[in-house]
Amino acid sequence: MNMKPLQGFGVSKVVDSDNPNFKPGDFISGITGWEEYSLIRTTELSRKIKPNDIPLSYHVGLLGMPGFTAYAGFYEVCSPKKGESVLVSAASGAVGQLVGQLAKLHGCYVVGSCGSSQKVRNKLGFDEAFNYKEEPDLGAALKRYFPQGIDIYFDNVGGDMLDAALVNMKIHGRIAVCGMVSEKNLSDPQGIRNVYNLITKRIRMQGFLQSDYIHLFPRFLEHVISYYKQGKIVYIEDINEGLESAPSAFVGLFLGENVGKQVICVAHE
């Protein structure tokens, strides 16, 4: 058989290379195969990792695409102001945990929705967190945490939480639409019923992809590495060992089972 391996974003150690930019022993982050040894032919997205005291796996999370998604989405899409009220869904996930921490550093009041509220409150330093699975009425939960309304909703899930947020937004609120993990079936998606709030509350709701902001990547690395080294941000990972753990971990993402960035460790350094 001559099948192309499934590809994904990972950190690799170069064992052999005819590309002068990547030498044996170098660590790179970028697209690689879901396999123990990969032949990487296209290196447009490959980035050599500079040696520093940051865990290698963070280069697929905090310092990789998810981290940059949080950074670009929060600063460039949410138009945050000090003192504003911020809701983050999937708050313990790869993106959400950084969004909430950046919002705290920006002087915002931050509430996270997730499947593990304790960890988000204690380790990530959000003002509040709640477990959406324990809330029979999401609208009432948001009303409880945001009696004056929500200025910014960083949406990683879509569905019922988006509908509940729309009703609880403040006038001139902003919704950054980053993910819809609650929509398990995009060929028959659930309808969002409260869209008319966009008019009465003059809400801006904006979808985005980090790739549109790639010119900001160097600034992102500089800022986030600096915050991390100062101990101002942390990053939670949910690491599974071995390629064989990937399928169940993938399914777990959609069930909200992971706490932190889901990482598969294929091989140790």
Next chain:
Amino acid sequence: MNMKPLQGFGVSKVVDSDNPNFKPGDFISGITGWEEYSLIRTTELSRKIKPNDIPLSYHVGLLGMPGFTAYAGFYEVCSPKKGESVLVSAASGAVGQLVGQLAKLHGCYVVGSCGSSQKVRNKLGFDEAFNYKEEPDLGAALKRYFPQGIDIYFDNVGGDMLDAALVNMKIHGRIAVCGMVSEKNLSDPQGIRNVYNLITKRIRMQGFLQSDYIHLFPRFLEHVISYYKQGKIVYIEDINEGLESAPSAFVGLFLGENVGKQVICVAHE
């Protein structure tokens, strides 16, 4: 009985006044009662109409709140660029007909959806128009008129048309959410199913009210009066005579029966 009359936006002739700003014989536009003679106590929104060669009734349409909604929404919310493709729904309505004409003047390709496509094409000068009631598949209709996709959707109706537009938007498209006349029952609204397109296409979807842009009102009047006097824009009205015609005309708005700004003429000058 001492009931307050229903109020609405209208043009009135002053018959008596103790307000030095408004003298008998003056014409004013603003909030008035649905009645033949009204006692106007609050004049914050009242504006004296300067005598010119524009029909009085235009001051509740082209030069009133609907016209200003079109102006503010198109220029301030849609971020239009010359050559872009624009869809306007309720295109023969009070707001939509001006949006499309402003878009044409801006150098855009403009398609209107309405209940009377002929009038929109012939009188308003849109590039194309279609009758949504004759289209069994709105998505297919939009694909036909926008084979390359939609840059700007000025949404006056919500519902199925919004869903169809979401699927047919271009990357970095903009949706100005102005009205949801298709949502007859806001306590049990229809869901918008294709919201995930906001992410893949990085769409900005923004609700607005003209009142947030009121500082632009003088510029709006200047521009639109100038365009009108140069014959560059027209305005279609659907005038019913007599207070007693108001209820059926109001219902007609929701059935898409009006062609042009719906006006009730309570009294002639």
